Amino acid sequence: MQGLMGSGMPWGRYDDMFAGWASKVVADHLDLGVKTGAPYIRHNKASNPFTNLKKEYMGLFWQEDIIAFFQKVRFSSSAKTPQECYLELAEMIRANLSHLNEYFSRLATAMKIWIEQWDRAQNSEIIFRPSRQNRRKSTNSSFAVLTICRNEPGYLPIWLKYYRRYFADGDIYILDNDSDDGSTANLSVNVIRVHSEKYFDHYWLVGTVQNHTRNLLESGYKYVLFCEIDEIVVPDPAKYPLGLIDYINRTKLMVVRVKAYDIRHNVSLEPKLKLNESILQQRRYWMRHANYDKPLLTNIALHWVPGFHSCQEPATKDENLIMFHLQRMDHDFYTKRADWKSRQNLKMDDIKKGMGVQHAFRGERAENFFKEITGEISEIPIRYRSMAIF
Incomplete structure (x- = not known):
């Protein structure tokens, strides 16, 4: 995720938080046993973010929109696999978060590409090389x-x-x-x-x-x-x-x-x-x-x-x-x-x-x-x- 931001616009700690929120709403939808309830991870502003202001300041502004977005995420009844959920989530991100920054549109595209490659690998069409x-x-x-x-x-x-x-x-x-x-x-x-x-x-x-x-x-x-x-x-x-x-x-x-x-x-x-x-x-x-x-x-x-x-x-x-x-x-x-x-x-x-x-x-x-x-x-x-x- 961080690499998608481009030069001068790092996502900092928020890439991990975003990935966690995404995984959580998918897991909740599929009843896979993670903690239930609304996404709860928030930036701890008491940690003096100004120390790393250049690195994280965009995240401070975006996080309230992003948290609200994940709290409202609902998947269709036809989404029965993690892949199907992530593809739906990618379109929701594109529609609801792209106004914050072009980065979120690129992120949605990258999520779809990743799922396509994952499916190909699972079908032995390509090989992930760990x-x-x-x-x-x-x-x-x-x-x-x-x-x-x-x-x-x-x-x-x-x-x-x-x-x-x-x-x-x-x-x-x-x-x-x-x-x-x-x-x-x-x-x-x-x-x-x-x-x-x-x-x-x-x-x-x-x-x-x-x-x-x-x-x-x-x-x-x-x-x-x-x-x-x-x-x-x-x-x-x-x-x-x-x-x-x-x-x-x-x-x-x-x-x-x-x-x-x-x-x-x-x-x-x-x-x-x-x-x-x-x-x-x-x-x-x-x-x-x-x-x-x-x-x-x-x-x-x-x-x-x-x-x-x-x-x-x-x-x-x-x-x-x-x-x-x-x-x-x-x-x-x-x-x-x-x-x-x-x-x-x-x-x-x-x-x-x-x-x-x-x-x-x-x-x-x-x-x-x-x-x-x-x-x-x-x-x-x-x-x-x-x-x-x-």
């Missing part, structure tokens, strides 16, 4: 996240968008199992090429992931989270409001087993999923899937069974660490992907042994699998859906 990107993981970065995939243009952006909220690109690792569709090209995260003769060779898959998990731990990471490309691990926001890293920082467990739910598409009530929008705000139901209570977060090397459903090492299930399984989140997305997957060079010996049988489904068998109910279906708690976690 100052910590070149840090040494062995000394400064405690946690890493790992997945493996092949040709996942649908799932990969969703997976990246969520985990980038908590991990720097340098701490995100994708084992690229022979992708040839461009979905893993030009990513700023760590993309490691791996090759298998067959698609979904379960013993090769588990061995490859085990080795890379062990290597990451030996390189200095305290914890590694492994999750497949259709798995989103979310701690209960009521207990861990700061999200995944907050959970990992606070856990005392060596190996954590998640509590798993399938997101289920109620085709008769819910429209086709828009993959570039919040998944949880478009889906209302989940199904308990105990078979997917996998040991996924670890600070020791693990020896998983094929499918990663269990491991040789002791693992403790934490009811507060939820894994959302995306496989059946949308009918059309699932059937299209199932048809593609069933035509890959699958390892038939694994399927004959009952491993990954669902990967061969297409047509009527895929439809039946999509509709199959194997656990209790209930509404996803509002604390997950209202915050647009992913």
